[in-house]
Amino acid sequence: MATHKLLLLPGDGIGPEVMAQVKRVVAWLDQEGLASFAVEEDLVGGCAYDAHGAAISEAAMAKAKAADAILLGAVGGPKWANVPYEARPEAGLLRLRKDLALFANLRPALCYPALADASSLKREMVEGLDILIVRELTGGVYFGEPKTILDLGNGQKRAIDTQVYDTYEIDRIARVAFDLARTRRNKVTSSEKHNVMRSGVLWKEVVTAVHAQDYGDVELEHQLADSLAMQLVRWPKQFDVIVTDNLFGDILSDIAAMLTGSLGMLPSASLGAVDAQTGRRAALYEPVHGSAPDIAGRGIANPIAMIGSLAMALRYSFGMGAVADRIEAAIAGVLAAGKRTSDIRTAGASVIGTEEMGSAILSELGKVDA
Ligand code: NAD
Numbered sequence: 001m002a003t004h005k006l007l008l009l010p011g012d013g014i015g016p017e018v019m020a021q022v023k024r025v026v027a028w029l030d031q032e033g034l035a036s037f038a039v040e041e042d043l044v045g046g047c048a049y050d051a052h053g054a055a056i057s058e059a060a061m062a063k064a065k066a067a068d069a070i071l072l073g074a075v076g077g078p079k080w081a082n083v084p085y086e087a088r089p090e091a092g093l094l095r096l097r098k099d100l101a102l103f104a105n106l107r108p109a110l111c112y113p114a115l116a117d118a119s120s121l122k123r124e125m126v127e128g129l130d131i132l133i134v135r136e137l138t139g140g141v142y143f144g145e146p147k148t149i150l151d152l153g154n155g156q157k158r159a160i161d162t163q164v165y166d167t168y169e170i171d172r173i174a175r176v177a178f179d180l181a182r183t184r185r186n187k188v189t190s191s192e193k194h195n196v197m198r199s200g201v202l203w204k205e206v207v208t209a210v211h212a213q214d215y216g217d218v219e220l221e222h223q224l225a226d227s228l229a230m231q232l233v234r235w236p237k238q239f240d241v242i243v244t245d246n247l248f249g250d251i252l253s254d255i256a257a258m259l260t261g262s263l264g265m266l267p268s269a270s271l272g273a274v275d276a277q278t279g280r281r282a283a284l285y286e287p288v289h290g291s292a293p294d295i296a297g298r299g300i301a302n303p304i305a306m307i308g309s310l311a312m313a314l315r316y317s318f319g320m321g322a323v324a325d326r327i328e329a330a331i332a333g334v335l336a337a338g339k340r341t342s343d344i345r346t347a348g349a350s351v352i353g354t355e356e357m358g359s360a361i362l363s364e365l366g367k368v369d370a
């Protein structure tokens with residue numbers, strides 16, 4: 001059996017707490033002979049700043065580049081509110097995304113049957129929900145230059161962030177969305193604000209051209225991003241794949257998370273291009289949520305988004321889709337048995353902590369057939 005190089009970057013806040021549960025699942029996969037991993041671990045975020053004065057060290061970057069897949073917990077927290085901007089915890093995550101060219105961020109929002117009453121929307125709005133947000137991750141206003149604060153010298157400052165998209169960046173993310181739609185319900189909704197942004201005009205133009213050229217069999221619609229946010233809470237089941245830019249994708253995926261019951265439910269995969277020579281593809285997997293400083297250290301964080309991110313790694317990096325299905329079935333089983341962490345609305349359910357949720361998923365894994 002091939003040995004996969006896995007780099008764990010637990011990070012800050014609840015990151016290490018939820019990563020601890022992933023370590024147990026990784027150990028179980030090894031034990032069962034389902035996979036063989038060479039696991040390394042390093043620092044990212046505020047903990048890396050405390051240790052090295054930077055949000056990620058060069059040594060950790062080198063490990064990230066050598067890994068077959070990276071699993072990241074979360075970064076950030078109030079402790080680092082006053083560190084220099086370049087060294088803030090989030091800069092470590094952004095550097096990983098940019099330097100590894102992880103342009104395609106897949107954020108599936110799936111409402112597990114047992115959680116149809118846990119959303120802030122009515123059951124009929126979310127029951128059976130299965131949306132995939134495809135977020136462009138290495139461009140847009142996150143990385144565009146100039147990005148600075150100027151001192152205007154008259155007691156005023158000017159803050160500048162720049163939204164930049166080139167044709168090739170929109171073209172490649174559109175193709176990812178169309179390809180994935182073909183494996184699902186064959187519909188793509190592309191979202192931007194072409195009514196106020198030049199980048200939105202180009203986005204719509206390029207997505208339309210890629211569709212006409214190579215994906216005529218897939219249904220394509222365009223929705224302005226503000227209206228799409230409204231539609232997500234009005235009637236979310238109209239969507240299959242949503243493709244959008246870096247900032248809109250960030251915001252829309254937090255909205256989509258609540259449709260599933262909790263932000264603690266949403267995993268993600270950040271993928272690079274497949275290397276034509278080696279067939280390798282850089283990949284980082286992380287929950288959509290952050291370091292949750294308000295609950296960190298209390299052992300109550302929901303580990304499902306993190307464990308779901310491991311399942312995505314198995315599916316997208318290691319060709320182990322069946323094992324990924326098995327992990328997701330175990331999560332569904334535990335939820336169906338009425339077990340919940342406290343972030344999920346709990347009427348009639350039993351509230352358990354992070355480690356107990358990990359144990360429940362592991363014991364359910366033992367029960368689910370291979
Ligand atoms: P957050 O996602 O950390 O938390 C938002 C709310 O959701 C909080 O009330 C939190 O308790 C809850 N929550 C999130 N994940 C949960 C889980 N697994 N289980 C139970 N409850 C959960 O967002 P925030 O508070 O706006 O940001 C906190 C820090 O995290 C900031 O520094 C931010 O930059 C960072 N952040 C990091 C990432 C990442 O590392 N990928 C993502 C988002 C935010």
Ligand code: IPM
Pocket residue numbers: 076090093094250288290
């Ligand atoms: C996310 C986070 C990050 C983002 C932050 C922590 C840089 O919110 O992954 O959703 O804005 O992309």
Ligand code: MN
Pocket residue numbers: 250251254288
């Ligand atoms: Mn976010």
